[in-house]
Structures are given as C-alpha cells and as structure tokens.
Amino acid sequence: MINIAILISGRGSNMEAILRAIKKKKIPVKPAVVISNKPDAKGLKVAQKLGVNTVTVDSTGLKGGSWEYDQKIATVLVENNVTPKNGLVCLAGFMRIMSPEFIKLYKGRIINIHPAILPAFPGLHSQRQAIEYGVKYSGCTVHFVDEGVDTGPIILQAIVKVKDGDTEESLSKRILKQEHRIYPKAVRLYAEGKIKTRGRKTITS
Numbered sequence: 001m002i003n004i005a006i007l008i009s010g011r012g013s014n015m016e017a018i019l020r021a022i023k024k025k026k027i028p029v030k031p032a033v034v035i036s037n038k039p040d041a042k043g044l045k046v047a048q049k050l051g052v053n054t055v056t057v058d059s060t061g062l063k064g065g066s067w068e069y070d071q072k073i074a075t076v077l078v079e080n081n082v083t084p085k086n087g088l089v090c091l092a093g094f095m096r097i098m099s100p101e102f103i104k105l106y107k108g109r110i111i112n113i114h115p116a117i118l119p120a121f122p123g124l125h126s127q128r129q130a131i132e133y134g135v136k137y138s139g140c141t142v143h144f145v146d147e148g149v150d151t152g153p154i155i156l157q158a159i160v161k162v163k164d165g166d167t168e169e170s171l172s173k174r175i176l177k178q179e180h181r182i183y184p185k186a187v188r189l190y191a192e193g194k195i196k197t198r199g200r201k202t203i204t205s
C-alpha cells in the first residue's frame with residue numbers, strides 16, 4: 001500500500017477532495033500526513049477534522065528551492081513512513097519550489113495540480129494569465145514534479161471553457177471544481193500502478 005503525504009500552504013480544498021476520496025475507499029492509499037509550510041493554513045484544521053496527522057514545517061525566512069528547508073520535509077515524511085520506496089507526495093497548493101535534491105530523492109513520487117492546461121500559463125496566477133491572454137479554454141493539469149516550474153510529465157488534464165465576462169474569481173471557481181475531480185483520480189491511478197512514464201509522456205491504463 002502506498003503511503004501519501006499532502007503538502008499545503010493554505011485552504012487545502014484539493015487536499016480535502018483527496019482525503020474524502022480515500023475515506024470513501026475510492027483510493028487504496030494510507031493518508032499518512034498533511035504538511036504545511038504555514039502555521040495558519042486553513043487546510044490544517046480540515047485535515048485534523050478528518051483524522052489525519054498534521055505537521056507544520058514553517059518556511060519563514062527560508063527561500064524556495066533550498067535543501068535546507070526540504071530536508072526538514074524529508075525528515076517528517078520518513079517519520080510518517082512516507083519513504084522514497086513506498087510514498088507519494090502530493091503538492092496541493094504548496095507555494096514553494098522544491099529543491100533538486102528533494103526531487104531526486106523522491107523521483108517519480110511527487111505530483112502536483114496546476115490550474116491551467118500546461119504548458120500554457122505555468123507559475124503563479126494562471127487563471128488571471130488565461131483571462132488576460134484571452135484564451136477560450138483553460139483548465140487544470142495533474143503532473144509529475146521535476147526540476148522545472150510546472151514542467152514535469154502530464155498525468156491528467158481537464159478542460160474548462162472561458163466565458164465572456166469571466167473574472168479571475170469566476171474562472172478559478174469552475175477550474176477548481178475540475179481540480180477536485182481529477183486530482184483524486186490521478187492519485188488513484190498512481191496507487192493502482194496504472195501510470196507508466198515514457199520520457200516526457202505518461203500512459204494511463
């Protein structure tokens with residue numbers, strides 16, 4: 001059985017969608033720990049209510065992409081039995097870049113959700129970028145995490161139509177609904193061993 005850790009920085013609605021799917025026995029994984037880099041992340045309380053162990057690893061003053069910080073995360077993961085052999089690390093609104101050392105350690109075992117159809121609009125404020133660019137469709141992507149920003153092999157995507165008059169908020173809301181659908185699905189595919197990686201491509205069967 002895969003042990004999963006979910007890393008958050010705030011609201012944690014994707015985390016909640018995954019944890020609820022696990023509770024309903026839709027995903028055969030053990031929810032080992034939720035880790036936040038912010039002590040006041042709202043998602044922490046949600047995870048606790050769902051009976052999941054939570055740990056805060058405060059990142060104040062530690063710049064993104066540093067092994068100094070990620071080493072602390074790695075320690076918490078191993079303490080909770082989410083190892084490079086049996087673990088899956090789900091980034092769910094975790095607002096930090098992971099270091100190359102961490103990515104190497106958990107290679108092929110870190111996934112992320114991004115609120116755009118990658119490779120369009122990577123980085124921050126993707127929904128705003130989509131509106132300002134004038135695209136007619138956007139959506140969300142679950143992908144493996146590599147050393148780049150939102151560049152790893154794509155696992156699942158969902159399309160959302162951009163409506164005339166959409167604001168960043170209204171588009172974000174509709175994209176989020178799809179995020180809550182495809183992120184648990186991707187975790188399930190991973191847990192069932194149904195994701196094969198071929199270079200940049202994944203094949204899900």
Ligand code: GRF
Nearest residue numbers: 011012013014093113114115
């Ligand atoms: C989501 O839109 C996710 O795609 C992005 O950050 C947001 C996190 O929302 N990476 P939540 O904390 O899961 O509610």
